[in-house]
Amino acid sequence: MRFTDLRSKLKEYLEDILKTNSSPESIAMGFSLATLIAILPTPGFGIFIALFIALIFKKINKVAIMAAFVVWNPLVLAPLYWLSYMLGDLFYKPDPSMHFDIAIFNQLYHYSGKFILGNATLASIFAFASYFITYALAQQYLRKKRLQRIMETRLKRSSAPH
Numbered sequence: 825m826r827f828t829d830l831r832s833k834l835k836e837y838l839e840d841i842l843k844t845n846s847s848p849e850s851i852a853m854g855f856s857l858a859t860l861i862a863i864l865p866t867p868g869f870g871i872f873i874a875l876f877i878a879l880i881f882k883k884i885n886k887v888a889i890m891a892a893f894v895v896w897n898p899l900v901l902a903p904l905y906w907l908s909y910m911l912g913d914l915f916y917k918p919d920p921s922m923h924f925d926i927a928i929f930n931q932l933y934h935y936s937g938k939f940i941l942g943n944a945t946l947a948s949i950f951a952f953a954s955y956f957i958t959y960a961l962a963q964q965y966l967r968k969k970r971l972q973r974i975m976e977t978r979l980k981r982s983s984a985p986h
Contacts, residue, residue: 846885848966852959854878854885858892860951863904865943888958904946905939912942 846854861874871893878884916938 846888848959848962850883850885851888851962852955853883854888855892855958856951856955857884858889859896859954860947862893862896863901863943863947863950865905865939892954905943908943908946909935909939910942911945912938912940915945916941
């Protein structure tokens with residue numbers, strides 16, 4: 825898939841989201857929530873978790889949730905997971921008194937703690953940022969559409985016979 829195809833697909837998704845007559849808050853909340861869930865390591869279950877939450881909270885835009893899962897696909901998440909581990913490695917120091925008799929459990933404890941801490945941190949940062957970015961984009965798009973409707977109305981009035 826070429827970059828121009830991807831860009832046009834994303835633009836199409838954004839327009840579908842904004843055509844739903846949802847508020848910018850609803851769109852931004854849906855995208856942000858789905859971003860948080862998509863980045864967390866819930867392979868295969870994330871979309872079901874997000875849709876379940878969307879059923880509970882009716883005002884969250886469901887199309888924005890789906891768009892977030894399109895954006896945060898496995899190709900994007902793979903480098904983000906590596907970055908999660910690297911970030912967790914900066915802050916997480918395993919408890920040396922914690923020791924398992926089976927070596928694989930020691931490795932799992934050591935590496936998973938770093939990954940989970942880093943991933944939760946990155947997921948929170950990206951979800952927080954995505955709310956404000958999506959909110960601004962939704963507001964800008966709706967303002968642009970409102971101006972277009974006003975201009976079309978004025979044009980129709982001026983071209984109508986008096």
